[in-house]
Amino acid sequence: MRILLVEDDILLGESMMVSLGRHGFTVDWLQLGNQVEASLKTEDFMAIILDLTLPDIDGLKVLKKIRQAGHKIPIIILTARDDIEDRVKGLDDGADDYLLKPFALQELLARLRVMIRRISGNTESEIECKGLRLSLQNNEVHYQDKPIKLTKAEFKLLATLVAKSGRVLSKDQLQQALHGWDEAASDNAIEVHIHNLRKKIDSKLIKNIRGVGYIIEKD
């Protein structure tokens, strides 16, 4: 679950990084509105958290641009102003939800879950593939109806592979799923995680394509 956070306040940004990370999200953090467009061009995010008061340009403008570019990605806006107008305007301009600063992180998490559930169609945000069923809400995995215990990293990797099943993902793409823009670990780390996943689930589930990457085939 990769999320784009656009927030110029360092303190707030850091604490959000930490607490979102703790809940299984991979967060990429931008501090300037101008950088958003470029990021969306190249990266896949599940949602955007957008502060409206940014140092370079107005958050509402960023919001508009995103929608004009045709992105349907869910967006939560953060606003400090008790300006009702801004909030309304934000929703009109394509935001899916808003939060008033200061807010409880609990609430942010709840709204994120709701949004992600909403766009992934079903009420239960679950992905299925090849006898595998993963619930994105509580990081649970079932294989042939038997529960399987995975660590955070393992779950993230598996979720990425399942979400893009039928496509080969390079080790670097998997690194990104784990670490976002942070400096990645060595490729060996991925190999070890894959190894553990195969041991816990099924040795034939994740296939390697030498020199290219890993894939879970579509069923």
Added chain:
Amino acid sequence: MRILLVEDDILLGESMMVSLGRHGFTVDWLQLGNQVEASLKTEDFMAIILDLTLPDIDGLKVLKKIRQAGHKIPIIILTARDDIEDRVKGLDDGADDYLLKPFALQELLARLRVMIRRISGNTESEIECKGLRLSLQNNEVHYQDKPIKLTKAEFKLLATLVAKSGRVLSKDQLQQALHGWDEAASDNAIEVHIHNLRKKIDSKLIKNIRGVGYIIEKD
């Protein structure tokens, strides 16, 4: 995936060569802007990465010349952080995207993928020919709807032949598809790969024209 890199900084150039190479790109590296035109005349590239600050001539001039010559090839320009004007001018002059130095290699890779996806039309970049269907991003091949397992080198060769079906490709051109301007292996290596491709797919698919090269005919 052959790419032309125009960059005078030795250190940066080398690290880009390595990491692009690791991601399946074949990179040809020039350090002078004047050499670009000649290369484009004789070689086929999927994209160009062009540093704007070159020792011999201005990168923007190179860009203009490329476009004036009618090449539609995607171009990413690299520019120092403060040259906003250059960036804008670059985009006006026909660049498809830009990166600010210093940049994360991750980001460059992502943008390359996006650009290549964009020009090859749909998200699923597939080429077809003579009952052959290859997915470029998965390194997958189907022949008459049956999957065929190929190695990386075999796939590259086949992809080149299919992409230019109807044209004869010399062994040297095929070497270049595999190795760029790196020292190539002996021609025998190509012969062996072709042999294996014929064995795996269909002995009559790839034709040899004695003294000239190999061809897959158009259908």
Added chain:
DNA sequence: GGGAAACTTAAGGGAAACTTAAGGGAAAAA
């Protein structure tokens, strides 16, 4: 028929992926 180009087959070496174990660090518990 002779020579060059292409085809075929097998083997060696090196790189990519797999496997296992251990250390260090972060989260959780006390």
Added chain:
DNA sequence: TTTTTCCCTTAAGTTTCCCTTAAGTTTCCC
């Protein structure tokens, strides 16, 4: 806080795979 638990990463050793070379055979063309 201190302690404990857990797991992510690194490191090192093993296995697997495949690219290239080499050597021999066949085909083509002069």
